[in-house]
Structures are given as structure tokens and as C-alpha cells.
Amino acid sequence: xxxxxxRPTRRGKESRSKLNVTPIWHADIGDYVQGLAWSAGxxxxxxxxxxxxxxxxxxxxxxxQWPGHGFGTTAISWNREGTRLASVGQGQTVQxxxxxxxxxxxxxxxxxxxxxxxxxxxxxxxxxxxxxRTLTLFDGDGVLIRSEDGHGSTISDLxxxxxxxxxxxxxxxxxxxxxxxxxxxxQALSWKGSSLRLAWSPNGAYIATGDQDSTVxxxxxxxxxxxxxxxxxxxxxxxxxxxxxxxxxxxxGPSIVVWDCGGKGPENTTPVMLDGNEEHVSALAYRPDxxxxxxxxxxxxxxxxxxxxxxxxxxxxxxxxxxDLAGISQLSWSADGQRxxxxxxxxxxAVVGVG
Amino acid sequence: MxxxxxxxxxxxxxxxxxxxxxxxxxxxxxxxxxxxxxxxxHGMRIAVIENEFGxxxxxxxxxxxxxxxxxxxxxxxxxxxxxxxxxxxxxxxxKRKDRFDAILIETTGVADPGPVVQTFFVDDQMxxxxxxxxxxxxxDAKHIGQHIDxxxxxxxxxxxxxxxxxxxxxLVSERDLVEVETRIRSMNATAKTIRASNAMVDLDQVLxxxxxxxxxxxxxxxxxxxxxxxxxxxxxxxxxxxKDRLICQHGPDPAMRVYLAxxxxxxxxxxxxxxxxxxxxxxxxxxxxxxxxxxxxSVAVDLALTGSGTMSFAMNVSAxxxxxxxxxxxxxxxxxxxxxxxxSLEIIASREFKxxxxxxxxxTSVGIELAGDLDVKKLNTWLQxxxxxxxxxxxxxxxxxxxxxxxxxxxxxGVHMLFDGQPDRPWGAEPRHNKMIFIGRNxxxxxxxxxxxxxxxx
Numbered sequence: 001x002x003x004x005x006x007r008p009t010r011r012g013k014e015s016r017s018k019l020n021v022t023p024i025w026h027a028d029i030g031d032y033v034q035g036l037a038w039s040a041g042x043x044x045x046x047x048x049x050x051x052x053x054x055x056x057x058x059x060x061x062x063x064x065q066w067p068g069h070g071f072g073t074t075a076i077s078w079n080r081e082g083t084r085l086a087s088v089g090q091g092q093t094v095q096x097x098x099x100x101x102x103x104x105x106x107x108x109x110x111x112x113x114x115x116x117x118x119x120x121x122x123x124x125x126x127x128x129x130x131x132x133r134t135l136t137l138f139d140g141d142g143v144l145i146r147s148e149d150g151h152g153s154t155i156s157d158l159x160x161x162x163x164x165x166x167x168x169x170x171x172x173x174x175x176x177x178x179x180x181x182x183x184x185x186x187q188a189l190s191w192k193g194s195s196l197r198l199a200w201s202p203n204g205a206y207i208a209t210g211d212q213d214s215t216v217x218x219x220x221x222x223x224x225x226x227x228x229x230x231x232x233x234x235x236x237x238x239x240x241x242x243x244x245x246x247x248x249x250x251x252x253g254p255s256i257v258v259w260d261c262g263g264k265g266p267e268n269t270t271p272v273m274l275d276g277n278e279e280h281v282s283a284l285a286y287r288p289d290x291x292x293x294x295x296x297x298x299x300x301x302x303x304x305x306x307x308x309x310x311x312x313x314x315x316x317x318x319x320x321x322x323x324d325l326a327g328i329s330q331l332s333w334s335a336d337g338q339r340x341x342x343x344x345x346x347x348x349x350a351v352v353g354v355g
Numbered sequence: 356m357x358x359x360x361x362x363x364x365x366x367x368x369x370x371x372x373x374x375x376x377x378x379x380x381x382x383x384x385x386x387x388x389x390x391x392x393x394x395x396x397h398g399m400r401i402a403v404i405e406n407e408f409g410x411x412x413x414x415x416x417x418x419x420x421x422x423x424x425x426x427x428x429x430x431x432x433x434x435x436x437x438x439x440x441x442x443x444x445x446x447x448x449x450k451r452k453d454r455f456d457a458i459l460i461e462t463t464g465v466a467d468p469g470p471v472v473q474t475f476f477v478d479d480q481m482x483x484x485x486x487x488x489x490x491x492x493x494x495d496a497k498h499i500g501q502h503i504d505x506x507x508x509x510x511x512x513x514x515x516x517x518x519x520x521x522x523x524x525x526l527v528s529e530r531d532l533v534e535v536e537t538r539i540r541s542m543n544a545t546a547k548t549i550r551a552s553n554a555m556v557d558l559d560q561v562l563x564x565x566x567x568x569x570x571x572x573x574x575x576x577x578x579x580x581x582x583x584x585x586x587x588x589x590x591x592x593x594x595x596x597x598k599d600r601l602i603c604q605h606g607p608d609p610a611m612r613v614y615l616a617x618x619x620x621x622x623x624x625x626x627x628x629x630x631x632x633x634x635x636x637x638x639x640x641x642x643x644x645x646x647x648x649x650x651x652x653s654v655a656v657d658l659a660l661t662g663s664g665t666m667s668f669a670m671n672v673s674a675x676x677x678x679x680x681x682x683x684x685x686x687x688x689x690x691x692x693x694x695x696x697x698x699s700l701e702i703i704a705s706r707e708f709k710x711x712x713x714x715x716x717x718x719t720s721v722g723i724e725l726a727g728d729l730d731v732k733k734l735n736t737w738l739q740x741x742x743x744x745x746x747x748x749x750x751x752x753x754x755x756x757x758x759x760x761x762x763x764x765x766x767x768x769g770v771h772m773l774f775d776g777q778p779d780r781p782w783g784a785e786p787r788h789n790k791m792i793f794i795g796r797n798x799x800x801x802x803x804x805x806x807x808x809x810x811x812x813x
Binding site for chain 1: 417427428440442444447450451452453
């Protein structure tokens with residue numbers, strides 16, 4: 001059974017840290033963990049690339065199991081209250097389930113056969129989905145609010161503005177910001193390239209993108225100014241904002257690159273590089289209180305950092321040598337920051353307590 | 356930006372999933388071939404990515420529709436242009452536990468194979484998990500003549516190919532087939548051509564062929580490295596003074612140069628000597644001879660073939676004996692025939708030659724073979740400059756090189772501005788030499804030869 005082994009790192013200094021990471025439970029959902037999300041109430045939903053979605057309760061019991069989408073699930077999202085789970089995949093529709101009863105509440109077409117992203121607004125029961133070139137906004141009952149399909153290329157990611165007033169989508173050629181209010185037009189931020197992921201800073205000041213051409217862009221939302229950061233060894237698929245909005249941690253290679261967006265912003269600054277492994281970073285997440293950054297790697301290694309204090313990991317956990325050395329595909333902190341869920345490429349899900 | 360790309364190339368240890376790219380014009384038989392692959396009992400689990408097609412599962416196989424999305428990069432480098440749709444779909448497929456034994460990508464008839472190929476060189480995630488096995492291009496033997504000159508896409512699909520399936524051969528004559536094959540070979544000398552009707556080919560011939568494997572970088576047909584000649588054909592006859600004539604009909608060109616060479620006998624060595632003389636004679640000026648005129652011995656002449664009906668030229672030889680007649684075009688093109696009185700004269704021996712290319716702008720292959728050792732610094736400088744200037748026009752290149760100070764053969768291959776090379780086995784007893792092939796558009800044979808030769812250790 002895969003799992004994590006608490007092992008001191010080679011450098012003695014970190015192992016004296018007071019960080020205490022304890023395994024709580026683990027499970028297997030059968031295939032690559034494509035989505036992993038905590039509800040506000042402490043349920044953990046995990047979606048596998050080949051379809052099935054499982055909701056685990058606080059005690060790791062399988063509360064619900066849904067078949068997911070015909071040829072696989074690509075994304076899941078809990079609404080703000082944790083009462084509804086939305087999912088999209090290769091199956092033409094978005095499905096919304098009741099988190100308590102497990103009932104399918106509604107199902108609506110999303111535009112094309114391959115749904116890529118589903119995300120609930122952080123402030124209201126409004127759901128955004130991206131499928132092919134189409135962005136669709138639904139209200140909590142599945143009533144269409146807005147549908148936009150003029151993006152010229154497939155939408156690779158979407159993110160809500162922190163105040164829930166707008167959704168930003170990335171596609172080849174830049175990004176487009178769509179207000180929830182359908183009477184307002186969209187704002188295109190153009191760039192000749194392909195962004196793969198985007199993340200809106202918690203204060204709304206920046207939209208960061210991770211790009212196919214091994215760059216990271218910062219778009220200043222107030223001015224539409226575009227800053228390009230290059231030097232990454234590979235395309236950048238991991239972006240994590242610090243809750244203060246001051247730091248953006250990025251993957252795109254073996255090093256974690258942390259940009260400081262304080263003061264005059266990240267332009268012409270040298271980022272902090274955190275080297276915890278020779279394998280590539282596969283997942284990144286800041287703890288909700290900002291006290292820790294956690295990184296997962298392609299070989300299953302997990303590192304905890306406090307980049308403000310040290311360039312060395314506070315703690316590094318190796319995969320159990322007798323277990324399946326599967327890469328980490330997803331990292332998700334519970335809302336209270338007490339638990340960390342770790343999804344693996346082989347379908348293993350582990351929950352650890354972080355004290 | 357010229358980039359060296361490292362890829363695991365050992366066929367035995369490489370367990371990446373092979374990708375076959377299927378190209379060809381609409382109606383060339385791609386769908387027929389795909390359906391055959393999907394329905395044949397081969398025991399493999401195959402995924403097919405098709406442009407503009409719904410999702411269909413055939414038993415355990417999978418057909419996924421995708422719209423072609425070309426991602427150009429901000430830096431303007433064409434070698435960084437990739438297919439976003441493929442990265443997204445393949446990235447999803449490769450995460451799954453149920454792996455595929457092979458993945459086929461069917462491109463639209465007008466797709467540029469460049470970005471498809473580059474996707475597997477440029478994107479490290481793709482390169483890590485997937486191995487581009489080969490570009491298979493289907494050619495409609497009956498209709499290719501209509502596209503090959505006017506369509507740059509058709510030319511590029513042939514230029515990029517590792518395997519060319521010449522399909523619908525049942526609809527054309529042997530003579531036309533040979534003509535198409537010759538034309539294809541002049542464009543892409545390294546591809547293997549397979550004749551087929553109704554897309555019936557052995558799957559072994561199109562799947563898992565390791566077209567991009569460095570180990571096979573120089574599985575080059577040695578014929579390709581033959582020099583080109585200003586004539587396409589030579590026939591050996593026994594001629595008698597005053598009796599024999601060359602009969603021609605109206606053909607595709609207004610004139611044809613010929614050269615009649617006396618031979619001591621019909622041996623190969625004797626013919627070789629005549630080839631040399633003929634090459635020299637063809638390169639100079641020549642008199643034009645109208646129908647009814649004479650073809651002299653040992654002097655090249657241009658036969659005017661503008662008339663209608665049968666044209667006749669007397670073979671003006673002074674002594675009976677063996678002669679070789681060199682013709683600028685293949686005799687078939689003018690239904691040319693050497694006759695004595697009114698019956699055809701026996702052809703004792705004949706030989707076809709690789710013709711020189713007539714159009715500078717078309718896709719060609721340039722092969723270079725050179726003895727000696729290369730100076731690696733000079734080679735790098737030359738290649739870099741070449742690719743910087745001509746990278747977009749160079750579709751494929753392959754080489755086996757003898758680098759000074761290196762005991763092993765250096766094998767390399769490339770696509771546009773991307774190349775990938777490494778030393779492989781030691782030269783051992785084999786004589787050290789250099790072989791290099793470029794397939795591209797507007798290639799300057801002389802400049803490439805000269806440039807490559809300048810990289811030799813002086």
C-alpha cells in the first residue's frame with residue numbers, strides 16, 4: 001500500500017523543526033487522482049482520471065461514490081458552503097451533486113465533449129465551466145447566466161476573481177476576463193503564446209499564468225500590464241499564491257521558484273529558488289494561514305517549506321520504499337489548515353495531520 | 356533557436372508509447388487504413404486522435420476527435436510551434452492506468468506535419484512519455500499528380516514521411532506508378548515506399564518502424580547517394596551504318612538531348628566510360644536536329660520534337676558495332692524506339708539514371724557522402740548558420756558522421772531547427788566516412804556539398 005514515510009532529510013538542521021506530520025488515513029480511488037477538494041464541512045472529494053468520484057467523510061468513510069463522466073473526469077469543485085459538488089469531464093455535461101444526500105441535483109451541457117474546468121464562485125452559488133472554447137456560467141440551480149464561445153482556442157484554465165465578480169479564462173493568445181453580469185462585455189488581455197494555468201492573487205491585483213513556452217506571466221489587473229518571467233526549464237503547470245498575495249510559488253522544473261510581489265512588484269526581481277529534489281515539482285499549495293508551503297514531486301517526495309525563513313525544507317517525506325513510488329498529482333489543504341490531502345498518480349489518496 | 360534535444364533512443368529499453376502520425380490528402384485512404392488498423396485482430400490497445408471527428412470507442416480502442424490548434428510561441432521561433440490539442444489530449448491519456456500500446460494521430464489533408472512532429476521534441480512531458488515512431492504518408496497514386504506541384508502541404512507531407520503508402524495502385528498503370536515513385540524518391544530519398552490498393556498494408560510496415568530512432572538514422576538507400584545525371588536513360592544497341600533510326604512521338608517536352616557513344620563491348624566498365632563522356636557532352640552547347648536529320652556519334656544533339664505524328668532521326672554511325680544511346684528523358688515519355696528498317700532493334704542492355712532536378716523551388720533530398728574526419732567546431736558553426744537561415748525549409752535531416760577524436764560513429768537527425776545526436780557504436784574495421792541527408796525546399800546542392808566539405812579537418 002502506498003504511503004508516506006517520515007524520514008529526516010539529509011541536512012540535519014531541518015529535522016529539528018517542530019513541524020509534526022502524522023498520517024491519518026489513506027485510500028485508493030483506482031486511477032490517477034485528477035481532482036482533490038475539501039468541502040467547507042471537512043469532506044474530501046477525489047476524482048480519478050478515468051471517471052469515478054469519491055467523497056470521503058471526516059473519518060475516511062466513503063460517503064458517496066459517483067460514476068463521474070463517460071470517458072473520465074477532469075475537474076471537481078465544491079461550492080462555498082460545501083453543499084454541492086460540481087464535476088466536468090469527457091461527457092458533454094457538468095454534473096452537480098448534493099453533498100449530503102449524494103443525489104444528482106442537475107446536469108447541463110457545457111458546449112463540447114471535453115469539459116476541462118469547473119469552479120464555483122468563492123462568494124456565491126455561481127458555477128463556471130470551461131469546455132473547448134466555451135465558458136459557461138450557471139446559477140446554483142443550473143440556470144444559464146452567461147455563455148461565451150468566442151475564444152479562438154480551447155480554454156485551458158479558468159479562475160474566479162477573489163470578489164466573485166468575474167471569471168478569467170486562459171487560451172492560446174492570452175486571457176479574457178468575463179464579468180458575471182452578462183450585460184457587461186469581456187476584457188481581452190492579449191499575448192502571443194499559450195497559457196496553461198492561471199491563478200488570481202487573493203487581493204485581486206494580479207493574474208498569474210503558467211505557460212507552454214516555459215514562462216510565467218503576471219498581469220496587473222488594474223493596468224493590464226503584462227510582466228513575463230522566463231528561465232524555467234519546462235512549461236509551468238503549478239501556481240500557488242500566498243494568502244497575503246505577496247508571494248507566488250511556481251513549479252516548471254525541479255526547483256520551486258517564489259516571486260515576491262510586494263513593493264513595486266515582481267518585475268526585475270530575483271526570485272527565491274527552493275531546491276528539494278532532482279525530480280520535477282508536480283504540485284504546490286500554501287497552507288491557508290500562509291505558514292507553510294507544501295510541494296509534491298514526480299517521484300512521490302513531499303516537502304514542507306517556510307520560504308520566508310529558510311531555503312531548505314522544514315521536512316521532507318519520502319514515499320515508502322516498499323510502496324508504489326507514484327508521483328504526487330494533487331495537494332489540497334483543509335479549510336482549517338490542519339489536514340493535508342495528497343493525491344497520487346496511481347490513485348492513492350493520503351490524508352495527513354499537520355501540527 | 357537551434358536546440359539539441361536529448362532523447363532515449365535505445366529501442367530495446369525505450370518503453371515509451373509509440374506515436375504514429377498519419378498524413379495524406381483527403382481521399383488518399385487514411386480513413387480506410389485507420390479502420391483497418393482498428394478492426395484488425397492485432398491484440399494491441401490503440402488510441403486514435405482524429406481532427407474533426409466524434410468520439411467513438413471500437414472495442415477496447417478509442418477514437419478521439421480534436422480540432423487542430425497550433426500554438427506559435429512569442430519568440431517567433433518556428434521550431435517551437437506545437438499542437439496544443441495534442442498536448443492536452445495526450446497529456447490526459449498518459450495519466451491513465453490503462454495504457455495504450457500505440458497511439459495514432461490522423462491529421463487533416465492540409466495539415467502541416469511540422470508542428471505535429473515538434474510537439475514530441477519540444478514538450479518535455481510529451482517527450483518523456485511518448486516516442487514519435489514514424490510519419491506515415493498516404494499518397495493517392497492516381498491523383499497525386501494533381502497536387503504534387505501546386506500544393507506545398509502535399510510536398511511537405513511527402514518530405515516529412517518515414518513511410519509512404521502509395522495507395523490505389525490498382526487504378527494506375529505500372530508505368531505511371533514508376534513515375535510517381537521516381538518523383539517521390541527525388542523529393543524524399545529516405546522514406547520507404549509501400550505499394551497498396553485499398554490501403555491494404557501489413558501493420559508491421561506502418562507501426563513500430565522506429566523512423567525517428569537514431570539507431571536507424573542512416574538506414575538510407577545507398578542508391579540515393581548516387582550522383583545525379585543530366586540524362587535519365589541509356590540503352591545499348593548493335594548498330595549498322597545507314598540502317599537504323601530513332602523513332603519518337605510527340606511528348607511532354609519540345610526537345611530532348613541525346614548522345615550516341617561507341618562502345619568496345621556491352622560490359623559495365625565500358626558503359627561507365629561512356630557515362631563520363633556523355634555527362635561532359637550533355638553539359639555543353641548542342642545543335643538542334645529536326646525530324647529527318649541525323650544523330651552523330653560522340654556529339655550531343657537536341658532533337659526537336661515539336662512536330663505531330665512520328666518523327667525519325669537516322670543513327671549516323673560510320674562503322675558497325677556496339678553503341679550506347681543516352682537520352683535526356685525516359686524513352687517512354689516520347690514512345691522512343693530504335694528501329695532497323697521497320698522492326699524494333701533489340702536493346703542489349705539499358706540503365707536508368709537519377710535525373711537532376713529541374714525546379715529549384717521544389718522539395719528535394721540532398722545526400723552527401725564524404726571521406727575524412729570532421730572538425731566538430733566547424734561542423735557546429737556551419738550547421739547552426741545553416742539552420743538559422745534555412746531551418747524552416749529543412750524538413751528532415753539525418754547523418755552518420757566521423758568526428759575527429761571520436762572513436763564512435765556520431766549519429767544524428769533533426770526536424771527543422773531541432774536536432775538530436777549522439778555517438779553510437781565504434782567504427783571498428785569499417786572505414787570512417789560521413790553520410791548526411793537533407794530533405795527540404797530550395798536546397799542548394801552545391802552550397803550544401805561545399806559547406807559540409809569545409810567542415811573536414813584540413
